[in-house]
Amino acid sequence: MTADQTRQAVLDIITEIAPDEDLSALSNDVPLRQQIQLDSMDFLDIVMELRKRYGIEVPENDYGKLSTLQGCMEYLQPKLP
Amino acid sequence: MPVGRHPDPGTLYDAVVIGAGFSGLAAAVRFASLGRKVCLLERHTIPGGLNSYYSLGGRVYDVGLHALTNYNTGDARAPLRRALRRLGLEVADLGLDPQTTSRIALGEAELVFSNDPAFLEDGIAARYPAEVDGYRRMVQALPGYADAAEMAGRGGAREFLARHLQSETLRELLLMPPMLYGSPTEDDMDFGVFAALFRAIFLEGLCRPRGGIRTLIRLLLRRLREEGGESYFGCGVRRFEVEDGRISALVLDDGTTLQARRVLSSIGLHETLALAGTATPTGAAGRISFAETFTVFSGTPADFAWKDGVVFFSRGPRFIYHKPDGLVEPASGVICIPENFGPSEGRQEGPQKGRRPEASLRITCLANHENWTRLSEDDYRLEKQRCFAEMRRVALDFLARPGAGVLEARTLATDMFTPRTIVKYTGHFAGSVYGTPAKSWKGVTPFANLRVCGTDQGGLGVVGAVISGLWSADLMALSKT
Numbered sequence A: 001m002t003a004d005q006t007r008q009a010v011l012d013i014i015t016e017i018a019p020d021e022d023l024s025a026l027s028n029d030v031p032l033r034q035q036i037q038l039d040s041m042d043f044l045d046i047v048m049e050l051r052k053r054y055g056i057e058v059p060e061n062d063y064g065k066l067s068t069l070q071g072c073m074e075y076l077q078p079k080l081p
Numbered sequence B: 001m002p003v004g005r006h007p008d009p010g011t012l013y014d015a016v017v018i019g020a021g022f023s024g025l026a027a028a029v030r031f032a033s034l035g036r037k038v039c040l041l042e043r044h045t046i047p048g049g050l051n052s053y054y055s056l057g058g059r060v061y062d063v064g065l066h067a068l069t070n071y072n073t074g075d076a077r078a079p080l081r082r083a084l085r086r087l088g089l090e091v092a093d094l095g096l097d098p099q100t101t102s103r104i105a106l107g108e109a110e111l112v113f114s115n116d117p118a119f120l121e122d123g124i125a126a127r128y129p130a131e132v133d134g135y136r137r138m139v140q141a142l143p144g145y146a147d148a149a150e151m152a153g154r155g156g157a158r159e160f161l162a163r164h165l166q167s168e169t170l171r172e173l174l175l176m177p178p179m180l181y182g183s184p185t186e187d188d189m190d191f192g193v194f195a196a197l198f199r200a201i202f203l204e205g206l207c208r209p210r211g212g213i214r215t216l217i218r219l220l221l222r223r224l225r226e227e228g229g230e231s232y233f234g235c236g237v238r239r240f241e242v243e244d245g246r247i248s249a250l251v252l253d254d255g256t257t258l259q260a261r262r263v264l265s266s267i268g269l270h271e272t273l274a275l276a277g278t279a280t281p282t283g284a285a286g287r288i289s290f291a292e293t294f295t296v297f298s299g300t301p302a303d304f305a306w307k308d309g310v311v312f313f314s315r316g317p318r319f320i321y322h323k324p325d326g327l328v329e330p331a332s333g334v335i336c337i338p339e340n341f342g343p344s345e346g347r348q349e350g351p352q353k354g355r356r357p358e359a360s361l362r363i364t365c366l367a368n369h370e371n372w373t374r375l376s377e378d379d380y381r382l383e384k385q386r387c388f389a390e391m392r393r394v395a396l397d398f399l400a401r402p403g404a405g406v407l408e409a410r411t412l413a414t415d416m417f418t419p420r421t422i423v424k425y426t427g428h429f430a431g432s433v434y435g436t437p438a439k440s441w442k443g444v445t446p447f448a449n450l451r452v453c454g455t456d457q458g459g460l461g462v463v464g465a466v467i468s469g470l471w472s473a474d475l476m477a478l479s480k481t
């Protein structure tokens, strides 16, 4: 996957978790939780979906790396097919 | 069920979940979905805990389940829909049959509600015209679910109701369902618990999974298997080993020792602390326990002109909600007619092919655990019969009365459970159904890697238990070990 596809994959997951949020203008560098209403449990839903959809296991110590879209792209892209 | 299989003492589990009631099942699924190595341990041979099922004389009985709350799942963030999504399930998987109507009957007064909150509001406007504005303001003033736990310990529901409503009768009518469906305290209930149950019952509505409670239990077990979680039945935890303020190991009933980074227990706060050798303070055990009668009739509820799914009843103008002095308190309680859930057209279509229609009647009343426990086996059987007849006599006054002898002639099966049954199958101290009055809202215990979930964390009812299990698993998954 390209960086853009990776970004889209994460957005697809967020759409399912928070369908009421507008994701069209999300910035890559600002923590997601400052831009949309996502609590720490919604965040775990992202971890759960990454495992379910792509078989990616995110160990607890890496949770911090997923706080921004940029972080997600850097962390997930090498792990995605 | 894989009874007799045992977890591997050589494995260090990320999480051990104790108890396969709804909170424990949900928590275990969640840990597994997050990729954690999880082990769910249940002492009983079947899952479900307080809301399980059993077979007797060729029939499957749900224990407890009258109705699931939180039916309205239109909003993506609605609690039931959100919880199911987190479990990897969808609302449609449950095959939910909504209620048509339920009724609250208090002496001569009556209110009918459905899954449309406007219907209840109209009923209040018709019977208590002077109160409807106050009622609307009251609903507006209810805290959201997220804030309800914060409201815990901030006064009682009666005071809140009295701030908005003049009529004592109307206040009693509106308090009765939330209280009977989840108050761990006698006579009045915590405002936070009231707010959550008021929303769950009146604003979101009641339903039943078409296949009974087994549907949800099986879905949760399937999800646990799919995610690679382990579960063991007939496999109780006897005690904890404690080191440096942490649970260092779990000793099982058969003497096996297990290691876990984190332990989440759904068996009750004091029941859990007892495993670490902590004595339960006097008065900490819950006082609310129930007896329930169950009768199966040939025919449909319509044959008896029984329309409502659930009837909350009180013989007197004030309902009674405290531990009875005798064995049971028949004057207040809940009637449930499970066959009255579902589309009415569907019901009129008649029985499934090859099956004669059956109607069932469950009557639930408060009961005194110590008094039931004290009885000899012979007296226990006799008292069950006596209380069965007494509970039924009072409750039938709140239903349309078929002709003399009709119910007797149509009775196919009866059964009854008491607080003694609850202790036997769930291990809850004092047969308590809604747990200790002093909830552990944050779920924390004096042990760093041990939390409690379910009833004693404030997750009341089946849906409450599921949400509590998910929330607790998430907090544990996010906490450092």
Ligand SMILES: Cc1cc2nc3c(=O)[nH]c(=O)nc-3n(C[C@H](O)[C@H](O)[C@H](O)COP(=O)(O)OP(=O)(O)OC[C@H]3O[C@@H](n4cnc5c(N)ncnc54)[C@H](O)[C@@H]3O)c2cc1C
Pocket: B018, B019, B020, B021, B022, B023, B024, B041, B042, B043, B044, B047, B048, B049, B050, B051, B063, B064, B065, B066, B067, B068, B069, B235, B236, B237, B238, B266, B267, B290, B292, B364, B422, B425, B426, B427, B428, B433, B453, B454, B455, B456, B459, B460, B461, B462, B463, B465
């Ligand atoms: C008569 C009755 C009617 C009810 N009706 C409804 C209703 O209509 N709607 C509704 O929403 N809710 C209803 N409820 C309430 C609902 O059943 C409970 O709130 C909910 O099931 C509690 O779930 P839980 O996970 O907190 O605990 P539990 O169900 O109590 O689960 C705890 C589990 O732990 C196991 N356990 C105990 N000790 C050990 C040990 N040492 N080692 C291993 N395992 C252990 C127990 O066997 C049990 O399975 C009813 C309850 C009763 C009794």
